[in-house]
Amino acid sequence: MEILKDRIRREAVVLPGNIIKIDGFLNHQIDVELLREMALEFRRLFPDTDYTKILTVEASGIALGAMTAQVFGLPLLFAKKAKSDNIEGGLYRSDIFSYTYKKKVTLIVAKQWLSAGEKVLIIDDFLARGEALRGLCDIADQAGATVGGIGIAVEKGFQGGGKTLRDAGYNLHSLAIIESATETEITFR
């Protein structure tokens, strides 16, 4: 998606350790009009009409998830990150490893809001190693729901998460795939 790639070229900051900061329009300050354009692109990439819900994870997936839910005319459901081990019952949960925080994080979704037979479209802002998406797919599996597609804003193609998910058969589309990033140049696939 060219307008997204252009914004990344102009505004992304590459930090040591292949950390790509896109916090001027995607995940701190947010350009909601650009996110709406991205949501319309997801509508084209995922044309099925039998999705029942948009599924994402807090925090930075929520804005893009909300704009996508609006375009699809569906509810948004976001997995929460458990803040303690003192979790109530009635929840699907999946343990993932957060490379950002360098520790285990448990994703939780109330069973009440995801049921067998549903078909979800998973949306997230970033895909690197794919841990958050693995957790969301795991939760959908636990619920007996189908993952009809995975829509990502920015994939770091050199970190393998996307390859793993595509090899596993998921219908994954990323609007921009970064092949390599240095302080002076970002190259897209």
Add this chain to the structure above:
Amino acid sequence: MEILKDRIRREAVVLPGNIIKIDGFLNHQIDVELLREMALEFRRLFPDTDYTKILTVEASGIALGAMTAQVFGLPLLFAKKAKSDNIEGGLYRSDIFSYTYKKKVTLIVAKQWLSAGEKVLIIDDFLARGEALRGLCDIADQAGATVGGIGIAVEKGFQGGGKTLRDAGYNLHSLAIIESATETEITFR
């Protein structure tokens, strides 16, 4: 706002300790169409045309903040909750007490995205004791920005946060103010 009060009457669950769960349409599963109606109501309640930014806090403020930013035609900026004491420079920060997690939480906003002379509209899903809003107002003050208004979906009127903010002179509007809540009845102001 009657459609919001009706949904609360029908779907909210009141737990011991005056905890009001509204996670079927507001802060876990999200009804984006209802949020858009709420955003349009904020547009009517806050008619000034010189707001520069919508300001909210992760995680459950983001969806409502995004819909409001769309209606206002403004960027959304969400404060992050610091996950560690290892915070980089270039940030406004404000310590608040989280009654949900029963511990201190530090709200952070990159200085790059909030400047002197800006006029923000603060949006959040819930107002109880008002700690998160106190932190957001503090961050706006640090930036030299004006808080032109505070728009809340659901205020727990019996917990005092709203009174404190109104007494301090903030232009605060809540779309539903819960005066009392028991397992069998919710009463609005």
